[in-house]
Amino acid sequence: MILTSYRIPAIAGQASNPSMASTPSLTLLLALVLPLIPLAVAAPEKHLVTHLPGFDGALPSKHYAGYITVDESNGRRLFYYLVLSERDPAADPVVLWLNGGPGCSSFDGFVYENGPFNFERGSTPGGLPKLHLNPYSWSKVSSMIYLDSPAGVGMSYSLNKSDYTTGDLKTAADAHTFLLKWFELYPEFQSNPFYISGESYAGIYIPTLADEVVKGTQKALKPKINLKGYLIGNGVTDLDYDLNSFVPFAHGMGLISTDLFEDVSAACHGTFWGKVNDVCQEKIDRVRWVMSMYRSL
Template sequence: MARGGSTAAPPALPLPLLLVVVSSSAFFACCCLAAPPGALVTSVPGFAGGKLPSKHYAGYVTVDEAHGRRLFYYLVESEREPAKDPVVLWLNGGPGCSSFDGFVYEHGPFNFEAGGSAGSLPKLHLNPCSWSKVSSVIYLDSPAGVGLSYSKNVSDYETGDLKTAADSHTFLLKWFQLYPEFLTNPFYIAGESYAGVYVPTLSHEVVKGIQKGDKPILNFKGYMVGNGVCDTVFDGNALVPFAHGMALISESIYKEANTACQGNYWNASSAKCDEALSKVDTVSSIGPWQLCTDKIDFDHDAGSMIIYHKNLTSQGYRALIYSGDHDMCVPHTGTEAWTASLGYGIVDSWRQWIVNEQVAGYTQGYENGLTFATIKGAGHTVPEYKPQESLAFYSRWLNGTKL
């Protein structure tokens, strides 16, 4: 991709998202009552179920006037009490994945069914397990170059953790200026996968802004991370033992990798280790991720997230760290290990948590408002696999009750 001062149009959405949004111009054609850069959405292509269950808004917030860097958001108001219910910012990871992934496939207000002729819109139905049942949710495409977010200067597509966090913080300050009615609502930040980096780094920026007195002052209460990237050593060294424990690789392949790498899988130390890990990858691969862009050049420049989690929770901000227990991308075993490594005392010992009289997973609660939970049978995108259980833990945690 060319760098420098050239300009770029808003990037096209990946094909699955085109089914719902069609294009930015077509999308905004069904909006009215514009309050730039936001707009009330009065209809959604493919949904013929009558009135939307709550108000929806969509638009852009400019985070850099000089470069024309603009981030796209879609707000789904709570279907319960939007004036009082929590407001949650949702971020998908990648880096490079649109947060419409969460909107379309996970916990957005619609489920959809394919059908009809090629290129036709899917039929949308209301999602009974939408997270908007109990909260307002802002789906944000971040950084610029992802989804419908863009910059007129494509040099902005070379970015990293710290710039992304700073831009998202700027977005939040400007967004709450546009929607001041939500300033008193409890505010949380949530996300999954590489948003395991986005969420704590953005939370850190928000807390710094509150302490500096940035206006408006956000009513930030805590954050959630699902199957999130955290620390190279913890995450990387969990992969091979997890694959072995899930019977994805044989005992002999595991022993070969363990001997060749001496238990250090994240940073291959020899040709034999490389060869053994290649065999593990060949046998146990989960395939490519689709709803992402290759238009950005992203640098993981924030390091381990452990220090961020320690800093935030020690200041009293609540944190829910949850993991689908069938995810090999970021295995729950590594996440369980790093949450324990923070050194907090246990206040709710390892136990089952229940939904509809069935075991939904396991949880352990720590001092300083830190909770770790697994979701039984869920993969990398937990609400996509287990929607009822996801709404249950989400609702309970937002309410401040035990899972």
């Protein structure tokens, strides 16, 4: 695993993921939700969300949202959105969701993937984006925490702009501090099974955060986080592993023939990215050409 540092160019209320910046519906929803969120950490009932712009009707379960301060001196605050389980929140697992990037708001997951709502198809020029219930929401069986992390992503921010230059270890430490304070704010969930989940660059976020949680448990930090496991989808690990797996993955999935796989493997000696010889590059180009045909289907 390669740990990196990076700069998050966003400020509070702005999406730092370029794809989000070009998504008017999500940007507008974030802008409308932000004024409804109390800044100071308070009793959970003060974080209760009673309605969402664009959705008509009662919410399918209780929702909460707000900020938790992870660094008092710099005023570094992380935004979260909690969706209680629609089944049995007292017993069901609590799942933290992290989108990747680095720089993607977890509102991506909230409205495009596993959250309780999806956007209605079609544009809404001059009006609010419409939301409808997602029948496949993970909140059907678990309580979901959508966390904007690190500071500078989505609606999380810092009063010290230097915090927007950050790294994987600092991000993990802040997320761990967030969890400790979150479980203090919601003590009724301290005994629930807890899982960390996410995708893409969260393949870095999740193991480093899980390591912080385990070390915190070993140090007897309170409250104890009842970590049971983690889930990573399409996760980043490191460049050598990720980029070098392209050809073996294509063969394993039956997307290229065994003859082509053996041909490119012999020419490249198991290295399929970076500086390769001309014959190897020719074979890799052949693999990419074959793969491109699937995209056109």
